[in-house]
Amino acid sequence: MTKAYPFEPEEAPPEYRGIPRIDPVLCIGCGACANACPPNAILRIDDPENGTRRIVLDVGRCIRCARCEEVCPTGAVRLTAEFEAATDDRNDHVEIVELRLARCRGCGKYTCYTERQVEKVLSLIPRGILDFDRVREKLPLCSECKLKLTVLNATKFGEVEP
Amino acid sequence: MIEEFEARFGPILEKRTLGEKKALYTIMARPEDFQNMVRSLLAGQNVRLFTMVGTDERAVEDAFSITYWFADTSKGELLGVRLYVPEDKPVFPSVAQFHRGALWFEREVQDLLGVEAEGLPDRRRLILPDDWPEGVYPLREDFKYSESPPGEKRYPYARPPEGTSVHAIGPYHIALDEPAHFRLFVRGEEIVGVDYRGFYSHRGIEKLARGRLNYNQVCFIAERICGICGFCHSTAYAQAIEEAAGIEVPERAEYIRTLLLELERLHSHLLWVGVAAHLVGFDTAFMEVWRIRERVMWLAERLTGNRKTYGLVVVGGVRRDLLDYRRELVERELDVMRREFNDVVEFLLSSGGFVKRCEGVGVLSKEKARAWDACGPVARASGVDYDVRRDFPYAAYRDLSFEVPVETEGDVLARATVRIEEVRQSISLIEQILDAMPGGGILADFGDIPEGAEGISAVEAPRGENVHYILAGDRNTIYRWRVKAATYNNLQTVPDMLVGYTIADAPLIIASIDPCYSCTERVQVVDIESGKSKVVRLGVGICR
Ligand code: SF4
Ligand code: SF4
Numbered sequence: 001m002t003k004a005y006p007f008e009p010e011e012a013p014p015e016y017r018g019i020p021r022i023d024p025v026l027c028i029g030c031g032a033c034a035n036a037c038p039p040n041a042i043l044r045i046d047d048p049e050n051g052t053r054r055i056v057l058d059v060g061r062c063i064r065c066a067r068c069e070e071v072c073p074t075g076a077v078r079l080t081a082e083f084e085a086a087t088d089d090r091n092d093h094v095e096i097v098e099l100r101l102a103r104c105r106g107c108g109k110y111t112c113y114t115e116r117q118v119e120k121v122l123s124l125i126p127r128g129i130l131d132f133d134r135v136r137e138k139l140p141l142c143s144e145c146k147l148k149l150t151v152l153n154a155t156k157f158g159e160v161e162p
Numbered sequence: 163m164i165e166e167f168e169a170r171f172g173p174i175l176e177k178r179t180l181g182e183k184k185a186l187y188t189i190m191a192r193p194e195d196f197q198n199m200v201r202s203l204l205a206g207q208n209v210r211l212f213t214m215v216g217t218d219e220r221a222v223e224d225a226f227s228i229t230y231w232f233a234d235t236s237k238g239e240l241l242g243v244r245l246y247v248p249e250d251k252p253v254f255p256s257v258a259q260f261h262r263g264a265l266w267f268e269r270e271v272q273d274l275l276g277v278e279a280e281g282l283p284d285r286r287r288l289i290l291p292d293d294w295p296e297g298v299y300p301l302r303e304d305f306k307y308s309e310s311p312p313g314e315k316r317y318p319y320a321r322p323p324e325g326t327s328v329h330a331i332g333p334y335h336i337a338l339d340e341p342a343h344f345r346l347f348v349r350g351e352e353i354v355g356v357d358y359r360g361f362y363s364h365r366g367i368e369k370l371a372r373g374r375l376n377y378n379q380v381c382f383i384a385e386r387i388c389g390i391c392g393f394c395h396s397t398a399y400a401q402a403i404e405e406a407a408g409i410e411v412p413e414r415a416e417y418i419r420t421l422l423l424e425l426e427r428l429h430s431h432l433l434w435v436g437v438a439a440h441l442v443g444f445d446t447a448f449m450e451v452w453r454i455r456e457r458v459m460w461l462a463e464r465l466t467g468n469r470k471t472y473g474l475v476v477v478g479g480v481r482r483d484l485l486d487y488r489r490e491l492v493e494r495e496l497d498v499m500r501r502e503f504n505d506v507v508e509f510l511l512s513s514g515g516f517v518k519r520c521e522g523v524g525v526l527s528k529e530k531a532r533a534w535d536a537c538g539p540v541a542r543a544s545g546v547d548y549d550v551r552r553d554f555p556y557a558a559y560r561d562l563s564f565e566v567p568v569e570t571e572g573d574v575l576a577r578a579t580v581r582i583e584e585v586r587q588s589i590s591l592i593e594q595i596l597d598a599m600p601g602g603g604i605l606a607d608f609g610d611i612p613e614g615a616e617g618i619s620a621v622e623a624p625r626g627e628n629v630h631y632i633l634a635g636d637r638n639t640i641y642r643w644r645v646k647a648a649t650y651n652n653l654q655t656v657p658d659m660l661v662g663y664t665i666a667d668a669p670l671i672i673a674s675i676d677p678c679y680s681c682t683e684r685v686q687v688v689d690i691e692s693g694k695s696k697v698v699r700l701g702v703g704i705c706r
Binding site: 016 | 380382383463464465466468472
């Protein structure tokens with residue numbers, strides 16, 4: 001019964017939900033995981049001045065529920081079979097993915113979505129069904145510019161109507 | 163119960179919600195005969211106070227609401243009596259004056275909501291920390307969940323009776339698994355009185371659900387209420403939501419839930435038997451029992467992905483299926499477990515030391531068990547024949563056959579016997595579940611949760627009933643979530659169990675209810691409303 005652990009490795013079974021890890025290459029910074037996480041172990045922190053978004057995962061707060069894994073649209077966050085989280089520095093528990101925010105095409109300010117999110121959305125649109133270039137033009141707009149554009153389009157429309 | 167109540171008081175009341183065997187009555191203006199209603203309900207042979215919920219309904223009703231829920235265990239009926247208490251005079255007549263089981267409920271509602279029970283025998287603080295300021299009530303809507311106001315530290319402990327000295331167990335003590343503070347008033351070695359102060363592990367979960375979580379996140383936080391019966395809490399919570407929103411859970415999911423609920427009972431009872439053996443100094447048995455317990459944890463890991471059956475229940479079903487290979491694992495382990503458990507029980511009960519330390523110690527009479535609304539193995543060991551699984555069937559228990567062991571001595575040994583027999587019943591239940599496992603999906607499809615819908619549900623946890631009540635808010639949030647854990651009532655019986663025995667028996671008696679302090683202690687509070695009447699007087703305590 002007694003094992004020489006920790007000198008002899010102990011393996012978790014395949015069903016085990018261990019420490020979550022975010023793949024920084026796959027993550028698009030959408031923040032879906034942060035919305036789903038019950039104990040707020042994942043935070044989405046924006047810095048609109050410098051144009052960065054950080055997805056901050058604190059393994060010390062995580063309850064290993066795997067809700068993040070379920071909602072992630074790119075499969076970037078996955079629960080591993082690791083379970084050893086002991087450390088004498090709380091900072092070791094924190095994992096950060098930093099991404100660039102997209103700049104608005106209109107005013108040049110940073111928007112509230114990342115460059116990768118824009119790429120992802122564009123890659124999802126089936127060519128030929130929608131007017132792709134119109135979408136492309138509208139996409140990296142901040143909410144203010146988007147509002148202006150909508151109002152502008154509406155007035156144009158109004159001119160044609162009568 | 164409902165019929166008699168309706169015949170007597172029905173015409174003067176407004177009836178609100180109706181399930182087939184559930185009714186809720188509201189009293190709009192506060193009639194003086196509220197106490198009579200409660201009295202006449204509690205006079206029933208099998209009626210118990212199920213839970214009590216205080217809600218800040220000022221946004222909708224211009225008042226606080228206090229709801230007492232009663233359960234008729236022989237008919238499977240639930241009845242709620244709701245009282246609206248006006249904001250400018252938040253006072254209602256105390257039930258604890260004549261029914262002791264209501265004591266903590268009323269002290270709690272006074273702490274958290276600032277609604278006072280007139281005539282309450284013990285007005286001291288129950289839940290709020292000693293340094294919480296006066297007149298700040300955390301469960302009110304205008305108090306933010308993230309606030310933590312400073313105050314002055316003080317707590318009025320009960321005065322020890324003449325000629326006794328105080329022997330403190332806790333807040334931190336080698337015989338306690340969590341912080342709790344028992345003040346034993348002793349004459350020599352003999353305990354003559356007890357004062358209890360707890361709620362050191364209160365984490366404000368009910369407020370958190372109101373402040374930050376959506377209804378689906380709550381499942382995962384609910385199971386953190388307890389480190390042992392977490393699955394029971396998340397199931398009870400999910401069932402309450404399912405009832406409120408009318409969600410039909412697939413049969414297969416019900417069976418999987420039941421399987422894990424029983425696995426949890428196995429784990430909890432094995433843990434307890436081990437601790438009991440350890441407390442009487444019989445460590446060989448302790449190690450042996452915990453070796454079997456390890457099998458349960460290993461099985462839980464394969465079934466749920468966590469050694470403690472966490473993260474499986476969601477509203478509408480479960481998240482993992484019982485695949486064939488998992489089923490084989492369960493069958494294999496059960497076989498071994500049954501054999502090993504029988505051996506270890508024989509070994510344990512053949513030890514004169516163990517039996518002598520438990521026999522005739524910490525006796526709780528049936529009357530006292532009923533007066534405090536004790537539940538689970540504690541009540542059953544005192545002759546109260548009540549089990550939620552049988553009397554208010556949920557999940558798959560309707561289709562399964564099992565016995566509810568009842569003893570009459572009410573001592574520590576009876577509590578041990580009940581638990582040992584329940585382990586055997588659990589093993590048989592799991593086998594029946596495997597045999598009868600239906601096919602189909604494991605997660606229901608459903609829409610929004612209607613605002614204002616209410617649900618109440620109980621689950622028989624290893625320690626007794628866990629009652630969860632929910633009132634749905636707008637946009638899929640929860641307006642009020644009330645958790646009553648089994649230990650909440652069982653803990654109140656401990657002072658009665660301790661009196662008359664010696665200090666040496668105290669750790670075993672306290673452990674004999676299998677106390678779970680975290681379960682009992684869930685909420686926290688405040689808003690800085692000055693000018694509120696301050697009512698903290700020196701109470702008499704729960705000792706005599
Ligand atoms: S596993 Fe659960 S608690 Fe942990 S980061 Fe993911 S969502 Fe949050
Ligand atoms: S959900 Fe996935 S892609 Fe989105 S922020 Fe989280 S890890 Fe990144």
